[in-house]
Amino acid sequence: MHVAITGATGFLGVALTRALSQTGHSVRIIRRNHSDTSILKDISYEDFIADITDSRSLKQAFSGCELVFHTAATVSMAGRYNDQYDNNVLGTTNVLNACLDQDVKRVVHTSSVAAIGYRPDGSATEKTSFSWPSDNLGYMQTKHEAELAVYRAIEQGLDAVIVNPSIIFGRNDPKQKMKPLLQSLQNGKIPFYPLGSTNVCDLDDVVKGHLLAAEKGKTGERYILGGANISYRNLLDTIANEVSGRPPRWAISNSSAWILKNLIRFIPDRKREKLALTDDLLDLAQLRVEFCSKKAIDELGYTITPFKETIKKTADWYRELGHLR
Numbered sequence: 001m002h003v004a005i006t007g008a009t010g011f012l013g014v015a016l017t018r019a020l021s022q023t024g025h026s027v028r029i030i031r032r033n034h035s036d037t038s039i040l041k042d043i044s045y046e047d048f049i050a051d052i053t054d055s056r057s058l059k060q061a062f063s064g065c066e067l068v069f070h071t072a073a074t075v076s077m078a079g080r081y082n083d084q085y086d087n088n089v090l091g092t093t094n095v096l097n098a099c100l101d102q103d104v105k106r107v108v109h110t111s112s113v114a115a116i117g118y119r120p121d122g123s124a125t126e127k128t129s130f131s132w133p134s135d136n137l138g139y140m141q142t143k144h145e146a147e148l149a150v151y152r153a154i155e156q157g158l159d160a161v162i163v164n165p166s167i168i169f170g171r172n173d174p175k176q177k178m179k180p181l182l183q184s185l186q187n188g189k190i191p192f193y194p195l196g197s198t199n200v201c202d203l204d205d206v207v208k209g210h211l212l213a214a215e216k217g218k219t220g221e222r223y224i225l226g227g228a229n230i231s232y233r234n235l236l237d238t239i240a241n242e243v244s245g246r247p248p249r250w251a252i253s254n255s256s257a258w259i260l261k262n263l264i265r266f267i268p269d270r271k272r273e274k275l276a277l278t279d280d281l282l283d284l285a286q287l288r289v290e291f292c293s294k295k296a297i298d299e300l301g302y303t304i305t306p307f308k309e310t311i312k313k314t315a316d317w318y319r320e321l322g323h324l325r
Contacts, residue, residue, distance in 0.1 A: 007110075026046070076138075111164045113164050217299075
C-alpha cells in the first residue's frame with residue numbers, strides 16, 4: 001500500500017515510519033526542507049519536501065497515496081495558543097484538504113488526550129466533553145480545534161479516524177525529551193512531586209494502535225491510546241528506581257502550588273514560556289487526570305505494556321547513548 005506520513009522525523013513519526021516500512025508498505029515522508037532525516041537512515045522511504053502550513057506545497061504531497069498518517073504537530077504543554085495554531089490547526093486543515101483533493105482513501109489523525117476533556121470524578125473517555133480548568137494551554141485548545149477540522153473534512157467525504165495518545169515513553173526519540181527528567185532523577189535533583197496523576201503509554205503500543213486504527217477504526221471515531229493511570233509520585237518513584245536514582249521526598253501542597261503559581265506569573269512572558277513548569281501546568285499537575293483506553297482495546301485490539309517495562313526500555317536506550325550511568 002502507498003502510505004504517506006507527516007511528522008516522520010518526530011518521536012512517534014520515526015517509529016511509525018519504521019513499522020510501515022518493515023511491514024512492506026511504500027512509505028512517503030512529508031517533511032520540511034531543514035528536517036533532520038539522519039534517524040531515518042536505515043529505513044526505506046520516498047522523500048517529499050513540503051510544509052503543512054503552506055497549502056500550495058502540499059498539492060501533490062499525497063498523490064497516489066491510499067493511506068495518510070498525520071502525526072505532525074507542535075507538542076508543548078507550556079506553549080500558548082498563538083504559538084501552536086499554525087501547525088496544529090492550520091496545518092491539519094491544509095493536510096485534510098490536500099487529502100480530499102487527492103482522493104486519499106483513509107486518514108489517521110494523531111490527536112492527543114489533551115484534546116479530550118477533564119473528568120474530575122474518574123477516567124475520561126472518548127465521549128468526555130472538552131473542558132479543562134485552564135484556558136491558557138495552547139496545546140490542548142489547538143489539538144481540540146484540529147479534531148474539529150477532521151470532523152468537517154469527514155462531512156466533505158473524507159474517511160478519517162482519530163487516535164489520542166497520552167504521554168509517550170520509549171526509545172529513539174530524536175529530541176531526547178525525557179533525558180532531563182531521567183538524569184535529574186538519577187542525580188537526585190527533583191525533591192518535590194505534585195499531588196496529581198496522569199496517564200503514560202508505551203511508544204510501541206501507540207505505533208501498533210495507529211496501524212490498528214488504520215485497519216479497524218470506524219470513520220469519525222476517536223480512540224484513546226493510553227496506558228497506566230499513575231500518580232506523579234509513583235511515576236517519579238518508578239523512574240528513579242529504574243535509573244538507580246533518588247525519588248522526590250516532599251509533596252507540593254495545594255497552598256505551596258498556589259504560592260509558586262503566583263510567583264511564576266511575575267516572570268516575563270518570553271522567559272516564562274521556556275520554563276518546564278508554568279503556572280497553568282502547576283495547576284494541572286495537582287489534579288487527578290485519568291484516561292480510559294477500553295474502546296481501543298475492545299474495538300481495535302489495542303494492548304498496554306506495563307509501565308515498568310516501558311521505562312526500562314526507555315532508560316536502556318539512554319544508557320546506550322551514554323546519557324545515564
